[in-house]
Amino acid sequence: MSSPTSPADLVILGGGSGGYAAAFRASELGLNVVLIERDKVGGTCLHRGCIPTKALLHAGEVADLAREGEQFGVKTSLAGIDMDGVNAYKDGVISKLYKGLQGLVKARKITYVEGEGRLTSPTTVEVNGETYEGKHVLLATGSYARSLPGLDIDGTRVITSDHALNLDRVPASAIILGGGVIGCEFASAWKSFGVDVTIVEALPHLVPLEDESSSKLLERAFRRRKIGFELGSRFSGVQSTDNGVKVSLENGKEIEAELLLVAVGRGPVSEGLGYEEAGVQMDRGYVLVDEYCQTSVPTVSAVGDLIPTLQLAHVGFGEGILVAERLAGLKPAPIDYAGVPRITYSDPEVASVGLTETQAKEKYGEVKTLTYDLAGNGRSQILKTTGAVKLIQAEDGPVVGIHMVGGHVGELIAEAQLIYNWEAEADDVASLIHPHPTQSEALGEAHLALAGKPLHVHG
Numbered sequence: 380m381s382s383p384t385s386p387a388d389l390v391i392l393g394g395g396s397g398g399y400a401a402a403f404r405a406s407e408l409g410l411n412v413v414l415i416e417r418d419k420v421g422g423t424c425l426h427r428g429c430i431p432t433k434a435l436l437h438a439g440e441v442a443d444l445a446r447e448g449e450q451f452g453v454k455t456s457l458a459g460i461d462m463d464g465v466n467a468y469k470d471g472v473i474s475k476l477y478k479g480l481q482g483l484v485k486a487r488k489i490t491y492v493e494g495e496g497r498l499t500s501p502t503t504v505e506v507n508g509e510t511y512e513g514k515h516v517l518l519a520t521g522s523y524a525r526s527l528p529g530l531d532i533d534g535t536r537v538i539t540s541d542h543a544l545n546l547d548r549v550p551a552s553a554i555i556l557g558g559g560v561i562g563c564e565f566a567s568a569w570k571s572f573g574v575d576v577t578i579v580e581a582l583p584h585l586v587p588l589e590d591e592s593s594s595k596l597l598e599r600a601f602r603r604r605k606i607g608f609e610l611g612s613r614f615s616g617v618q619s620t621d622n623g624v625k626v627s628l629e630n631g632k633e634i635e636a637e638l639l640l641v642a643v644g645r646g647p648v649s650e651g652l653g654y655e656e657a658g659v660q661m662d663r664g665y666v667l668v669d670e671y672c673q674t675s676v677p678t679v680s681a682v683g684d685l686i687p688t689l690q691l692a693h694v695g696f697g698e699g700i701l702v703a704e705r706l707a708g709l710k711p712a713p714i715d716y717a718g719v720p721r722i723t724y725s726d727p728e729v730a731s732v733g734l735t736e737t738q739a740k741e742k743y744g745e746v747k748t749l750t751y752d753l754a755g756n757g758r759s760q761i762l763k764t765t766g767a768v769k770l771i772q773a774e775d776g777p778v779v780g781i782h783m784v785g786g787h788v789g790e791l792i793a794e795a796q797l798i799y800n801w802e803a804e805a806d807d808v809a810s811l812i813h814p815h816p817t818q819s820e821a822l823g824e825a826h827l828a829l830a831g832k833p834l835h836v837h838g
């Protein structure tokens with residue numbers, strides 16, 4: 380099937396979210412597919428990313444509920460965190476999903492090849508000394524945790540998210556370098572486990588890609604949770620101490636902790652894989668693609684964290700499906716990346732879709748905004764969570780941005796996504812009855828207010 384005399388329809392290098400989604404959709408569409416993976420199908424998301432972090436965050440939520448049961452009139456206390464138990468729970472979730480995924484690879488009759496692959500021409504990949512030829516090749520080799528110049532990751536005191544997901548103990552204290560999504564999620568989970576956490580972020584806000592109002596609400600909530608942060612502070616160095624690390628900042632401050640988690644972003648896995656030699660245009664290690672995920676070499680496509688689009692698993696899925704459909708002769712539409720939902724699963728959660736207020740002003744000039752405080756939402760009061768829903772409307776037009784902060788608001792982004800992507804106006808949503816008492820009502824009420832007919836709004 381994959382010998383040089385009978386090329387596969389598609390050879391995929393990398394079996395993470397982007398690669399396996401493309402493999403599944405392509406085989407569904409009747410293409411014969413070779414999927415090459417050097418580690419485990421499922422990639423970062425399943426084994427070192429989305430799934431394990433959310434399991435840790437959920438364990439943290441259970442810890443918080445046990446610690447704070449009294450505020451609901453329930454007598455509970457937290458006896459402690461058993462990291463072996465937490466890891467067994469997390470690994471159990473991963474292994475169940477991993478088995479399911481392996482089953483899907485088999486069921487779709489995908490030729491699965493284990494080994495480190497390398498692009499050897501615009502239509503061939505070499506693995507374990509064998510050449511796999513495809514009419515098309517998809518590069519989906521993903522990303523790795525970056526560090527900063529002069530900052531060596533030793534895996535014990537100075538670690539990345541890969542190490543942080545497998546700690547066998549709860550550290551007494553931790554410094555997290557980077558206040559983006561990954562940094563804030565670890566800060567939240569660790570604080571719930573009782574770790575004394577300080578985030579160091581070079582930009583002026585946590586989750587700096589979000590609407591500034593969301594960043595400020597998260598900062599307020601983190602302050603209340605006693606999660607420390609140093610904003611607008613650049614890292615200058617780290618030293619080992621008797622008990623851990625001492626981090627120095629450019630502003631002269633020094634912070635000590637048991638460990639340093641480096642969460643300064645992720646870089647593309649592309650070095651030494653033959654991409655450039657095959658004529659693929661690159662930029663700082665990222666593979667450049669057009670809006671259909673095709674590279675400068677017509678037989679080579681690329682998806683996921685390897686290309687300079689949003690580094691999210693569902694973006695990888697979407698791009699993988701897009702490529703498979705294009706190669707099968709369908710006519711998929713390019714992805715509107717602003718319409719992709721984004722969630723930070725900290726406590727509280729931050730969720731958004733569409734444009735920030737700044738981006739909307741750049742695009743539309745004047746915009747209208749409306750902020751609905753979760754204080755008016757019954758369900759949020761029951762859950763004792765605070766936050767807000769902020770809407771951004773192009774003047775007299777559709778809603779072009781939805782930004783939410785609060786416990787579990789990530790679950791609301793699916794509706795918000797429809798509102799943005801279907802270009803709904805405030806009235807369209809205001810006329811839909813939302814179930815009571817749910818947090819989704821906050822989204823409904825925000826649109827009622829934006830449409831000029833507020834219900835539970837003071838002032």
Ligand SMILES: Cc1cc2nc3c(=O)[nH]c(=O)nc-3n(C[C@H](O)[C@H](O)[C@H](O)COP(=O)(O)OP(=O)(O)OC[C@H]3O[C@@H](n4cnc5c(N)ncnc54)[C@H](O)[C@@H]3O)c2cc1C
Pocket residue numbers: 392393394395396397398415416417418419420421422423424425427428429430432494495496497519520521522540561648652682683684685690691692693694695724
């Ligand atoms: C801590 C953390 C939390 C995250 N949380 C979320 C979240 O909640 N939601 C979300 O949407 N996203 C999340 N992400 C991001 C998400 O995991 C990635 O966007 C997604 O995994 C990217 O998919 P990919 O297929 O591009 O790459 P990957 O998942 O990295 O897959 C690439 C695969 O290619 C393989 N590979 C690489 N080189 C070769 C080679 N030469 N030969 C063979 N195989 C090779 C690798 O082994 C890997 O399995 C998180 C990431 C991290 C690190």
